[in-house]
Amino acid sequence: GAVVSQHPSRVICKSGTSVKIECRSLDFQATTMFWYRQFPKKSLMLMATSNEGSKATYEQGVEKDKFLINHASLTLSTLTVTSAHPEDSSFYICSAPGTGDGYTFGSGTRLTVV
Amino acid sequence: DQQVKQNSPSLSVQEGRISILNCDYTNSMFDYFLWYKKYPAEGPTFLISISSIKDKNEDGRFTVFLNKSAKHLSLHIVPSQPGDSAVYFCAARKLGNTPLVFGKGTRLSVIA
Numbered sequence: 001g002a003v004v005s006q007h008p009s010r011v012i013c014k015s016g017t018s019v020k021i022e023c024r025s026l027d028f029q030a031t032t033m034f035w036y037r038q039f040p041k042k043s044l045m046l047m048a049t050s051n052e053g054s055k056a057t058y059e060q061g062v063e064k065d066k067f068l069i070n071h072a073s074l075t076l077s078t079l080t081v082t083s084a085h086p087e088d089s090s091f092y093i094c095s096a097p098g099t100g101d102g103y104t105f106g107s108g109t110r111l112t113v114v
Numbered sequence: 115d116q117q118v119k120q121n122s123p124s125l126s127v128q129e130g131r132i133s134i135l136n137c138d139y140t141n142s143m144f145d146y147f148l149w150y151k152k153y154p155a156e157g158p159t160f161l162i163s164i165s166s167i168k169d170k171n172e173d174g175r176f177t178v179f180l181n182k183s184a185k186h187l188s189l190h191i192v193p194s195q196p197g198d199s200a201v202y203f204c205a206a207r208k209l210g211n212t213p214l215v216f217g218k219g220t221r222l223s224v225i226a
Contacts, residue, residue: 046213
């Protein structure tokens, strides 16, 4: 089945630094990648939609200059959290449509900003 | 404005009995409804889906029922097993490569 590999699984960074999260589709081409964020005991909130070769579409309230999304190839989408602050600490997950109704999710990245 | 709602944050069921997880939605334009299972610090795992033109879909121990007039769907797990203990998310989407909209999840605990 369709597999999305997400790295790193967890990262701790200092305030003010940037962190890059990668999602790779291993056995299929992901023309679209969705990026979600989950706060503790809350739902998954859509942050942005990336399409290969074009600019990402951000949801209302998501700062595009803070959360940089790049989808340069059919198998790789990246999310860079720039100038991270403690309030950016969260669980970030990517997801891509596969061949069925259910989309494939990465394993998630736990970001802690100290 | 929450388009997908799971009003029960938690549910406890004895092993072997039926687990019924409920979900309501407000957007009548959704074309697919899905259930995902999630463990802490992991991505959601797809369980089962149903098209808006159907009212029931079954896959092994999992059955999803859709009541469009009530804008309500439910996931039945029979028989429940301890390994089913997890957070279950209801999600919905429109046709095409459109994003999933999630409910807040229900934590299911299956007690041996």
